[in-house]
Amino acid sequence: MKIEFTKMQGAGNDYIYVNTLKYPVSHPEALAKEWSKPHTGIGSDGLVLIGPSETGDFSMRIFNADGSEAMMCGNASRCVGKYVYEYGLTDKKEIALETLSGIKTLYLHLQGENVDSVTVDMGAPCDIRTVDLGNGYLFREGTAVNMGNPHLVIFTHDVSAIDLLSEGPAMEHHPLFPNRVNVEFAQVLPDGNVRMRVWERGSGITQACGTGACATAVAAAFTGRGKGKTDIIMDGGTLTIEYEPQNDRILMTGPATKVFDGTINMDR
Numbered sequence: 001m002k003i004e005f006t007k008m009q010g011a012g013n014d015y016i017y018v019n020t021l022k023y024p025v026s027h028p029e030a031l032a033k034e035w036s037k038p039h040t041g042i043g044s045d046g047l048v049l050i051g052p053s054e055t056g057d058f059s060m061r062i063f064n065a066d067g068s069e070a071m072m073c074g075n076a077s078r079c080v081g082k083y084v085y086e087y088g089l090t091d092k093k094e095i096a097l098e099t100l101s102g103i104k105t106l107y108l109h110l111q112g113e114n115v116d117s118v119t120v121d122m123g124a125p126c127d128i129r130t131v132d133l134g135n136g137y138l139f140r141e142g143t144a145v146n147m148g149n150p151h152l153v154i155f156t157h158d159v160s161a162i163d164l165l166s167e168g169p170a171m172e173h174h175p176l177f178p179n180r181v182n183v184e185f186a187q188v189l190p191d192g193n194v195r196m197r198v199w200e201r202g203s204g205i206t207q208a209c210g211t212g213a214c215a216t217a218v219a220a221a222f223t224g225r226g227k228g229k230t231d232i233i234m235d236g237g238t239l240t241i242e243y244e245p246q247n248d249r250i251l252m253t254g255p256a257t258k259v260f261d262g263t264i265n266m267d268r
Protein backbone atom coordinates (compact mmCIF):
# COMPACT_ATOMS: atom_id res chain seq x y z
CA MET A 1 0.00 0.00 0.00
CA LYS A 2 1.40 3.41 -0.98
CA ILE A 3 1.20 6.14 1.66
CA GLU A 4 2.07 9.82 1.61
CA PHE A 5 4.66 11.22 3.99
CA THR A 6 6.35 14.56 4.53
CA LYS A 7 9.98 14.99 5.49
CA MET A 8 10.42 17.96 7.82
CA GLN A 9 13.25 19.35 9.90
CA GLY A 10 13.56 21.64 12.89
CA ALA A 11 17.08 23.07 13.33
CA GLY A 12 18.30 20.14 11.24
CA ASN A 13 16.64 17.43 13.38
CA ASP A 14 14.77 15.61 10.59
CA TYR A 15 11.82 13.25 10.83
CA ILE A 16 9.36 11.56 8.49
CA TYR A 17 5.81 12.73 9.27
CA VAL A 18 2.74 10.63 8.52
CA ASN A 19 -0.84 11.79 8.99
CA THR A 20 -2.44 8.71 10.54
CA LEU A 21 -5.92 10.24 10.19
CA LYS A 22 -5.41 9.42 6.49
CA TYR A 23 -2.93 6.54 6.70
CA PRO A 24 -3.15 4.40 9.85
CA VAL A 25 0.23 2.84 10.63
CA SER A 26 0.23 -0.54 12.35
CA HIS A 27 3.97 -1.23 12.83
CA PRO A 28 5.71 2.13 13.39
CA GLU A 29 8.72 0.62 15.21
CA ALA A 30 9.76 -1.41 12.15
CA LEU A 31 8.96 1.41 9.72
CA ALA A 32 10.99 3.94 11.73
CA LYS A 33 14.03 1.65 11.49
CA GLU A 34 13.57 0.91 7.80
CA TRP A 35 12.67 4.40 6.59
CA SER A 36 15.30 6.22 8.67
CA LYS A 37 18.18 4.45 6.91
CA PRO A 38 20.08 6.97 4.75
CA HIS A 39 20.93 4.66 1.84
CA THR A 40 18.06 2.20 1.61
CA GLY A 41 15.28 4.24 3.25
CA ILE A 42 14.14 7.87 3.17
CA GLY A 43 16.83 8.96 5.61
CA SER A 44 15.88 10.63 8.89
CA ASP A 45 16.35 10.77 12.64
CA GLY A 46 13.05 8.88 13.07
CA LEU A 47 9.33 8.70 12.38
CA VAL A 48 6.56 10.94 13.72
CA LEU A 49 2.89 9.98 13.64
CA ILE A 50 0.27 12.72 13.73
CA GLY A 51 -3.11 11.50 14.95
CA PRO A 52 -6.42 12.39 16.56
CA SER A 53 -6.69 13.22 20.25
CA GLU A 54 -9.42 13.13 22.88
CA THR A 55 -7.62 15.48 25.23
CA GLY A 56 -6.02 17.90 22.76
CA ASP A 57 -6.37 19.00 19.15
CA PHE A 58 -3.96 16.38 17.79
CA SER A 59 -1.62 13.71 19.09
CA MET A 60 2.02 13.04 18.28
CA ARG A 61 3.97 9.78 18.60
CA ILE A 62 7.71 9.77 17.99
CA PHE A 63 9.95 6.83 17.11
CA ASN A 64 13.74 7.06 17.06
CA ALA A 65 15.79 5.72 14.15
CA ASP A 66 16.38 2.47 16.07
CA GLY A 67 12.59 1.95 16.36
CA SER A 68 12.31 2.82 20.07
CA GLU A 69 9.39 5.05 21.04
CA ALA A 70 10.18 8.28 22.89
CA MET A 71 7.90 10.22 25.22
CA MET A 72 8.50 13.62 23.68
CA CYS A 73 10.33 15.49 20.92
CA GLY A 74 10.74 19.25 20.96
CA ASN A 75 11.77 19.73 17.34
CA ALA A 76 9.03 17.42 16.06
CA SER A 77 6.36 19.23 18.09
CA ARG A 78 7.13 22.46 16.20
CA CYS A 79 7.02 20.63 12.86
CA VAL A 80 3.68 19.04 13.77
CA GLY A 81 2.33 22.57 14.35
CA LYS A 82 3.47 23.58 10.88
CA TYR A 83 2.09 20.39 9.32
CA VAL A 84 -1.43 20.53 10.76
CA TYR A 85 -1.79 24.22 9.86
CA GLU A 86 -0.29 24.16 6.36
CA TYR A 87 -2.01 20.91 5.31
CA GLY A 88 -5.37 22.38 6.38
CA LEU A 89 -6.07 20.08 9.33
CA THR A 90 -6.76 23.15 11.47
CA ASP A 91 -6.86 26.93 11.21
CA LYS A 92 -5.93 27.38 14.88
CA LYS A 93 -2.72 29.20 15.72
CA GLU A 94 -2.69 27.88 19.26
CA ILE A 95 -2.76 24.09 19.31
CA ALA A 96 -2.95 21.57 22.15
CA LEU A 97 -0.71 18.64 21.24
CA GLU A 98 -1.10 15.37 23.14
CA THR A 99 2.19 13.54 23.69
CA LEU A 100 3.18 10.61 25.90
CA SER A 101 4.52 13.21 28.33
CA GLY A 102 1.31 15.25 28.44
CA ILE A 103 -0.27 18.13 26.54
CA LYS A 104 2.10 20.70 25.03
CA THR A 105 0.75 24.00 23.74
CA LEU A 106 2.06 25.18 20.37
CA TYR A 107 1.98 28.87 19.38
CA LEU A 108 2.41 29.23 15.63
CA HIS A 109 4.22 32.26 14.16
CA LEU A 110 3.21 32.93 10.56
CA GLN A 111 5.02 34.52 7.67
CA GLY A 112 2.20 35.16 5.19
CA GLU A 113 0.32 31.86 4.86
CA ASN A 114 3.16 29.72 6.14
CA VAL A 115 4.30 28.76 9.60
CA ASP A 116 7.82 30.06 9.97
CA SER A 117 8.54 29.28 13.59
CA VAL A 118 6.75 27.88 16.62
CA THR A 119 6.91 28.48 20.36
CA VAL A 120 6.16 25.40 22.46
CA ASP A 121 5.19 25.45 26.11
CA MET A 122 7.29 22.44 27.11
CA GLY A 123 5.94 22.30 30.68
CA ALA A 124 8.13 21.87 33.72
CA PRO A 125 11.41 19.95 33.96
CA CYS A 126 11.71 17.34 36.70
CA ASP A 127 14.23 15.04 38.43
CA ILE A 128 16.99 17.67 38.14
CA ARG A 129 20.09 16.42 39.92
CA THR A 130 23.85 16.30 39.83
CA VAL A 131 25.12 12.86 38.94
CA ASP A 132 28.48 11.30 39.68
CA LEU A 133 29.47 9.38 36.56
CA GLY A 134 32.27 7.56 38.33
CA ASN A 135 35.75 6.68 37.17
CA GLY A 136 36.63 5.54 33.69
CA TYR A 137 34.74 8.23 31.81
CA LEU A 138 35.96 11.45 30.22
CA PHE A 139 33.80 13.49 32.64
CA ARG A 140 33.16 12.79 36.30
CA GLU A 141 29.99 14.86 36.71
CA GLY A 142 26.87 15.82 34.79
CA THR A 143 23.35 17.14 35.37
CA ALA A 144 20.39 14.84 34.82
CA VAL A 145 17.16 16.56 33.70
CA ASN A 146 13.86 15.02 32.70
CA MET A 147 12.00 16.97 30.01
CA GLY A 148 9.39 14.26 29.50
CA ASN A 149 12.36 12.25 28.27
CA PRO A 150 15.69 11.76 30.06
CA HIS A 151 18.77 13.94 29.47
CA LEU A 152 22.30 14.13 30.78
CA VAL A 153 23.96 17.53 30.31
CA ILE A 154 27.74 17.79 30.64
CA PHE A 155 29.43 21.20 30.64
CA THR A 156 32.86 21.53 29.12
CA HIS A 157 35.21 24.35 28.12
CA ASP A 158 35.54 23.22 24.51
CA VAL A 159 32.59 21.41 23.02
CA SER A 160 34.30 21.12 19.63
CA ALA A 161 36.92 18.82 21.15
CA ILE A 162 34.37 16.15 22.14
CA ASP A 163 34.45 12.93 20.12
CA LEU A 164 30.67 12.45 20.03
CA LEU A 165 30.91 9.06 18.33
CA SER A 166 32.67 7.54 21.31
CA GLU A 167 31.52 9.74 24.23
CA GLY A 168 27.85 9.73 23.15
CA PRO A 169 27.23 5.98 23.29
CA ALA A 170 29.34 5.62 26.45
CA MET A 171 26.99 8.04 28.24
CA GLU A 172 23.77 6.80 26.56
CA HIS A 173 24.45 3.35 28.03
CA HIS A 174 25.85 4.51 31.38
CA PRO A 175 24.65 2.18 34.19
CA LEU A 176 23.07 5.15 35.99
CA PHE A 177 20.46 5.26 33.18
CA PRO A 178 18.96 1.80 32.70
CA ASN A 179 16.48 3.21 30.12
CA ARG A 180 19.36 4.92 28.29
CA VAL A 181 19.66 8.70 28.11
CA ASN A 182 20.03 11.58 25.63
CA VAL A 183 23.40 13.29 26.06
CA GLU A 184 24.23 16.98 25.61
CA PHE A 185 27.76 18.40 25.73
CA ALA A 186 27.51 22.13 26.39
CA GLN A 187 29.83 25.12 26.50
CA VAL A 188 28.76 28.48 27.92
CA LEU A 189 29.85 31.29 25.61
CA PRO A 190 31.07 34.71 26.80
CA ASP A 191 27.62 36.26 26.14
CA GLY A 192 25.88 33.61 28.27
CA ASN A 193 24.40 31.72 25.32
CA VAL A 194 25.32 28.07 25.00
CA ARG A 195 26.94 26.02 22.26
CA MET A 196 25.67 22.46 22.48
CA ARG A 197 26.26 19.18 20.62
CA VAL A 198 24.00 16.21 21.13
CA TRP A 199 24.00 12.44 21.04
CA GLU A 200 20.40 11.23 21.03
CA ARG A 201 19.22 8.02 22.58
CA GLY A 202 18.06 5.79 19.74
CA SER A 203 19.23 8.07 16.90
CA GLY A 204 22.89 8.89 17.61
CA ILE A 205 24.39 12.20 16.50
CA THR A 206 21.66 14.61 15.43
CA GLN A 207 21.90 18.22 14.29
CA ALA A 208 19.73 19.45 17.16
CA CYS A 209 17.48 18.31 19.98
CA GLY A 210 14.60 20.45 21.30
CA THR A 211 14.13 18.70 24.63
CA GLY A 212 17.94 18.61 24.86
CA ALA A 213 18.14 22.37 24.35
CA CYS A 214 15.60 22.83 27.17
CA ALA A 215 17.50 20.40 29.41
CA THR A 216 20.71 22.35 28.71
CA ALA A 217 19.09 25.66 29.76
CA VAL A 218 17.72 23.98 32.91
CA ALA A 219 21.12 22.46 33.74
CA ALA A 220 22.76 25.85 33.18
CA ALA A 221 20.37 27.46 35.68
CA PHE A 222 20.79 24.58 38.15
CA THR A 223 24.58 24.89 38.11
CA GLY A 224 24.63 28.70 38.31
CA ARG A 225 25.41 29.29 34.64
CA GLY A 226 21.92 30.32 33.49
CA LYS A 227 20.60 33.64 32.24
CA GLY A 228 16.79 33.22 31.84
CA LYS A 229 16.44 33.58 28.08
CA THR A 230 19.18 31.63 26.35
CA ASP A 231 20.05 30.80 22.77
CA ILE A 232 21.15 27.19 22.51
CA ILE A 233 23.33 26.98 19.41
CA MET A 234 23.48 23.49 17.89
CA ASP A 235 25.07 22.10 14.72
CA GLY A 236 21.83 22.50 12.72
CA GLY A 237 20.45 25.73 14.17
CA THR A 238 19.55 27.74 17.24
CA LEU A 239 16.61 27.45 19.64
CA THR A 240 15.67 30.15 22.11
CA ILE A 241 14.79 28.79 25.53
CA GLU A 242 13.02 30.85 28.19
CA TYR A 243 13.34 29.38 31.66
CA GLU A 244 13.18 30.76 35.16
CA PRO A 245 13.51 28.08 37.86
CA GLN A 246 10.70 29.66 39.91
CA ASN A 247 8.23 29.23 37.00
CA ASP A 248 6.89 25.81 36.19
CA ARG A 249 7.23 26.02 32.43
CA ILE A 250 9.82 26.33 29.70
CA LEU A 251 9.20 28.09 26.41
CA MET A 252 11.09 26.81 23.38
CA THR A 253 11.07 28.85 20.14
CA GLY A 254 12.58 27.80 16.85
CA PRO A 255 12.11 27.07 13.17
CA ALA A 256 10.00 24.41 11.49
CA THR A 257 10.82 23.59 7.87
CA LYS A 258 9.32 21.31 5.25
CA VAL A 259 11.90 19.43 3.16
CA PHE A 260 9.72 17.47 0.71
CA ASP A 261 6.59 15.37 0.26
CA GLY A 262 6.83 11.79 -0.94
CA THR A 263 5.09 8.46 -1.24
CA ILE A 264 6.41 5.11 -0.09
CA ASN A 265 5.19 1.53 0.12
CA MET A 266 4.06 0.75 3.66
CA ASP A 267 4.93 -2.96 3.29
CA ARG A 268 8.40 -2.50 1.93
Ligand SMILES: N[C@@H](CCC[C@H](N)C(=O)O)C(=O)O
Pocket (backbone or CB within 6 Å): 013, 062, 064, 069, 070, 071, 072, 073, 074, 075, 076, 149, 150, 182, 200, 201, 202, 203, 206, 208, 209, 210, 211, 212
Ligand atom coordinates in the same frame (compact mmCIF):
# COMPACT_ATOMS: atom_id res chain seq x y z
N1 LIG B 1 15.02 15.04 18.89
C1 LIG B 1 14.18 15.15 19.97
C2 LIG B 1 14.07 14.05 20.99
C3 LIG B 1 13.74 12.69 20.38
C4 LIG B 1 13.60 11.57 21.37
C5 LIG B 1 14.87 11.17 22.08
N2 LIG B 1 15.86 10.65 21.20
C6 LIG B 1 14.54 10.13 23.18
O1 LIG B 1 14.71 8.93 22.96
O2 LIG B 1 14.11 10.54 24.25
C7 LIG B 1 13.87 16.54 20.44
O3 LIG B 1 13.96 17.46 19.59
O4 LIG B 1 13.47 16.74 21.58
